[in-house]
């Protein structure tokens with residue numbers, strides 16, 4: 001008898017799962033039995049999403065009781081089961097290996113992050129899905145397919161929203177380990193940030209800008225460099241904030257990664273430490289991706305909405321993501337600026353402000369972050385993704401019974 005537990009809610013509590021329970025198979029054979037007998041099934045991983053992407057009107061399944069395995073060889077790492085970046089990174093580091101980038105927190109699962117195009121920042125850094133070199137997917141009949149770049153499904157499988165089946169293992173590209181020095185600066189003028197984003201965002205391996213769209217005291221450039229040279233920020237007027245860092249209206253309490261000293265990549269690339277609660281916690285997030293070339297106009301369009309945005313906003317973070325070839329990627333075939341909002345945890349308030357932002361960004365073909373809150377229609381989203389029909393064909397081929405579909409996929413992709 002497969003163990004179960006209650007479905008609960010997303011990490012921030014903004015979405016309570018409708019699913020009646022979460023099934024907890026203990027090994028791959030039991031997972032195959034669960035899948036084969038399911039009418040509908042979605043995977044719940046570390047729950048750091050802000051919408052119903054992982055929900056189902058029947059059951060969810062979690063891989064949390066399955067054995068995990070991390071195998072490092074050459075320039076690859078194979079990760080099996082439910083593993084977070086916080087668990088994976090030190091194992092890689094101990095073998096002298098690293099990933100090209102990380103998101104703002106290491107608490108998220110490798111499979112959930114790569115299924116949704118989770119990203120950090122950097123003009124030359126693709127999102128975390130772009131580091132995938134193979135994906136192992138269990139289909140609705142319990143059979144496992146290894147999908148690598150030579151497989152016709154790869155463009156869909158490496159950023160799948162869970163629509164092809166259950167990802168039981170992934171292989172990621174690694175590189176030799178490196179160190180990073182980071183510092184956060186106030187005092188850089190908004191015009192210097194917005195007029196020529198490539199100058200600020202291209203200054204280091206990973207650069208984020210925090211803002212509340214008006215108060216200069218909240219404008220913060222957080223730069224992470226592998227060579228330690230951050231003098232370019234000082235040349236733009238930046239002054240290091242020291243220990244008392246706050247991100248817009250989020251006052252961080254002893255939960256950020258060390259600044260002003262060099263350390264292994266995984267201890268500096270995330271903003272938040274693995275052993276502490278990240279961000280605010282009582283929040284909702286949204287994010288939109290526009291072509292980097294249009295960033296100055298897109299930022300001006302959002303800034304014009306500051307009075308509408310302000311009552312609901314904790315902080316905005318701006319980042320860049322390099323183009324990739326994954327069919328549902330927010331960075332599909334274009335370098336993008338990611339315009340992120342951490343909102344107060346008030347669903348009605350957030351839903352009241354999102355349409356204005358989406359309308360302002362429509363002329364830039366803005367794509368939403370799949371795991372965050374948005375109100376764009378499926379038609380609008382699909383119009384920005386040239387290979388979406390190919391994705392839908394692969395999803396139907398991989399999952400002819402529609403076991404892994406849910407309301408979210410019907411709404412966004414017409415699946």
Ligand SMILES: Cc1cc2nc3c(=O)[nH]c(=O)nc-3n(C[C@H](O)[C@H](O)[C@H](O)COP(=O)(O)OP(=O)(O)OC[C@H]3O[C@@H](n4cnc5c(N)ncnc54)[C@H](O)[C@@H]3O)c2cc1C
Pocket residue numbers: 011042043044045046047048049050053054063102103104105108109111112113115116117118119120161162163165166167168278279285369370371372
């Ligand atoms: C505090 C905070 C900070 C964040 N920072 C960033 C950031 O810096 N950059 C960014 O891009 N995003 C960020 N996010 C968003 C988050 O990284 C993504 O939404 C990510 O998808 C969360 O993964 P998860 O496993 O926690 O979520 P889940 O909801 O558990 O899973 C996400 C999706 O992946 C599917 N999935 C998971 N595992 C599997 C599997 N094995 N097989 C098939 N499908 C699977 C799920 O069904 C679901 O559809 C942040 C979120 C929070 C709460």
